Amino acid sequence: MQYALSDGVYLMTLERGELAVATLQQFATTKGIKNGYFTGIGAVDQLTCGYYDLAQKQYYFTEYHDLVEVVSLTGNIFLKDGTPFVHVHGVFTNTTNAAFGGHIVEMRVGVTLEVVFTPLASAHTRVPNECIGLALVELPQSFPAEPSVG
Amino acid sequence: MQYALSDGVYLMTLERGELAVATLQQFATTKGIKNGYFTGIGAVDQLTCGYYDLAQKQYYFTEYHDLVEVVSLTGNIFLKDGTPFVHVHGVFTNTTNAAFGGHIVEMRVGVTLEVVFTPLASAHTRVPNECIGLALVELPQSFPAEPSVG
């Protein structure tokens, strides 16, 4: 991965063969970035993505082994168990231009992956939620504001 | 909805059961935010979205009642009739990972919805456009610049 810090955002280009999620997670860890968000476009040639089944409280993933365009990548980084965790969803198109996607486990760059990553100074964290079965982001303020007691 | 202001952007997590568009619109109204833009990922279990038919000058919407991944959410806020109005398009994936979407009327959070919302200090507004049949954003500068008269 090559990168540059420009006006407070990291411009990144991941190279063919790199694992995108692992690389972003390692980058955040190395740089001490605890929160942030990113978008990206490019093409990948290995991909595992899918959906969450709330009734079963588990993900169902499919593996893809063709070169596909990354037409939309939207992700964030929050702490989870004390380290930066990448949560990213993506849309991909194949040789018919049909779109598919979901929650991304990992994907390997096939041509290039161009990412704009905005680091944040905050350190908000994910906390396991038993009802949902996932670690959800907890943030300090509520809207609508919780009525005060007493 | 929980939120935090971090380096000028609002990090937000909407909870299962919340109506996303209404909540974002109420948030902007309460905070006095007249313009802004956002992205988001998550999962929703009720959704109304569709497309605009320019010839008929009307929207055609479909309702969905399954849990689907929100793989891309791109939206903005401009004033309309004096109050903040949310315009948002989304891409969703189902249990086959197939993608669909469109212009979103409303959607109910099914698992979580993680939004990064950037407020802006400006107060640009939508104005009804008779040719198009919609209220379109009007901005003060033109490109290419209009030739000056005289």
Place this chain on the structure above:
Amino acid sequence: MQYALSDGVYLMTLERGELAVATLQQFATTKGIKNGYFTGIGAVDQLTCGYYDLAQKQYYFTEYHDLVEVVSLTGNIFLKDGTPFVHVHGVFTNTTNAAFGGHIVEMRVGVTLEVVFTPLASAHTRVPNECIGLALVELPQSFPAEPSVG
């Protein structure tokens, strides 16, 4: 195209009939913007998009002539041969709400196109890559850091 600079980002509305990629590229050139990134939503009525075939080292494009929703637009600007070059991927939905898309050559605005464009002060550039067959963004830093020699 109408636009406004708000808190360092350009809000833009492209009008029915405008060519989106050419307009963004001309805007960047005129304003002397060498790097930047953008997102957008709207609807277009002419579109050429497709995918890159790495084995053949060429793009395969399809033309569309129907009004479709632009549900996600993610793009960047880097220099290429000394001038600003727009690289943009998009997701579109038709009258069945089905999603398709890919690497965009050009698209003509059908209803409106609302873009949030963030200009950057840097001047990073694309450089032809023979292995890939495309001009890829080159950035000055490596991650993981290249081991120093000696």
